[in-house]
Amino acid sequence: xxxxxxxxxxxxxxxxxxxxxxNPQDDVNPYDSVDVFLDSTVGSLRWGVDATVRxxxxxxxxxxxxxxxxxxxxxxxxxxxxxxxxxxxxxNRSVIEKWTEIVIFPPRKSN
Amino acid sequence: MxxxxxxxxxxxxxxxxxxxxxxxESVDNAKNFSLFNGQYLKVDLKFVDQNKGDFGIDYKLNLExxxxxxxxxxxxxxxxxxxxxxxxxxxxxxxxxxIINEINIELLPxxxxxxxxxxxxxxxxxxxxxxxxxxxxxxxxxxxxxCSPLWLNFDLHLKHETTQDFKNYDLAxxxxxxxxxxxLNVPLDYLFGLLRTRENNNPRQIEVxxxxxxxxxxxxxxxxxxxxxxxxxxxxNLKAEWETGIFKAGRIIFAYxxxxxxxxxxxxxxxxxxxxxxxxxxxxHLLYEVKDAKAKIAIKYTDGELPPNFEKGNVIxxxxxxxx
Numbered sequence: 001x002x003x004x005x006x007x008x009x010x011x012x013x014x015x016x017x018x019x020x021x022x023n024p025q026d027d028v029n030p031y032d033s034v035d036v037f038l039d040s041t042v043g044s045l046r047w048g049v050d051a052t053v054r055x056x057x058x059x060x061x062x063x064x065x066x067x068x069x070x071x072x073x074x075x076x077x078x079x080x081x082x083x084x085x086x087x088x089x090x091x092n093r094s095v096i097e098k099w100t101e102i103v104i105f106p107p108r109k110s111n
Numbered sequence: 112m113x114x115x116x117x118x119x120x121x122x123x124x125x126x127x128x129x130x131x132x133x134x135x136e137s138v139d140n141a142k143n144f145s146l147f148n149g150q151y152l153k154v155d156l157k158f159v160d161q162n163k164g165d166f167g168i169d170y171k172l173n174l175e176x177x178x179x180x181x182x183x184x185x186x187x188x189x190x191x192x193x194x195x196x197x198x199x200x201x202x203x204x205x206x207x208x209x210i211i212n213e214i215n216i217e218l219l220p221x222x223x224x225x226x227x228x229x230x231x232x233x234x235x236x237x238x239x240x241x242x243x244x245x246x247x248x249x250x251x252x253x254x255x256x257x258c259s260p261l262w263l264n265f266d267l268h269l270k271h272e273t274t275q276d277f278k279n280y281d282l283a284x285x286x287x288x289x290x291x292x293x294x295l296n297v298p299l300d301y302l303f304g305l306l307r308t309r310e311n312n313n314p315r316q317i318e319v320x321x322x323x324x325x326x327x328x329x330x331x332x333x334x335x336x337x338x339x340x341x342x343x344x345x346x347x348n349l350k351a352e353w354e355t356g357i358f359k360a361g362r363i364i365f366a367y368x369x370x371x372x373x374x375x376x377x378x379x380x381x382x383x384x385x386x387x388x389x390x391x392x393x394x395x396h397l398l399y400e401v402k403d404a405k406a407k408i409a410i411k412y413t414d415g416e417l418p419p420n421f422e423k424g425n426v427i428x429x430x431x432x433x434x435x
Contacts, residue, residue: 015247
């Protein structure tokens, strides 16, 4: 069965990452443009002011993101998601590239 | 002031030194080894009333180390080193200065209410084919449905609470329970929702903390004359932080922190020092169309009392806010 290409995985994870951070019930995404979002750092998202609050926001995001990916039978380890967003100095683009290396996609349904 | 400057230098050094790079054969193969998994330093520069010291810095530093995941409960055990400071150039003019250093071990989460399940399995191919705006909107809706609306986290901590000249201090050790929830978003956000002109500038879950501290060394604080021989105290702590969107590119942040001393000595009660609270409201104008909207124009109002001395004060500060 055919697999998704690296570019397709990046596109899919980008749309899901952007949309999940923009969750209307737990919004940490201040950006309107996906390109600006990708070039910006993880730390620039609105995780919170207090360090503990920021940490908890990241854990909540990771949990929701994992569930959203699971809807598509895409498997990304929860620990890997959390570890990737702990470093505020990484860009969102580099976080997605890291995920692309370890994520497991199901085989594509059409060729 | 010398002590404060030295303290800031120590913290900056600590933050810079936590990332050590070990090089193997070539730069391409270099492995990053971090002593801590996450580090965060936020600094608010504030210009204040001249008779309150002209200029001050509020900072928050956190170094985070993952100790171990606990698969059985789907939790993580973490170690955190934290420092929160409200520092003024002239501490004599403004008694609202405080540095709280903390080490804690945290279990997160200990419980969460699961979100709603979606049984339909959508197609990856459809996401890749459709307009990105539609795909993002679909994801927002999915995230809203599946996200857990209530979380409980727990910690054990040790705090060193001091004035910025380090002449007054105490030690507190205890425990805290953290509750994050989206159940309160609708009532809390009602007014701000009316003032919002941009979509997708929504609230974050509120976080409320209930804590207990056993505080020692209170004879080293300015309130020792009110305590006589009573050097220790049982203290409850209630904290909350919430943020939402306002206008086109504004974010308004509320933070509340209160302390209640159980069975406080009569002189402490008479001086109204058994219950102390501290409140921050901050309005930030986001540069949301700019890469790394890290610097924000901010107006910040702080009012109340902070450990260790719980001296009353308020500050309206304006300036810039930076994340490092």
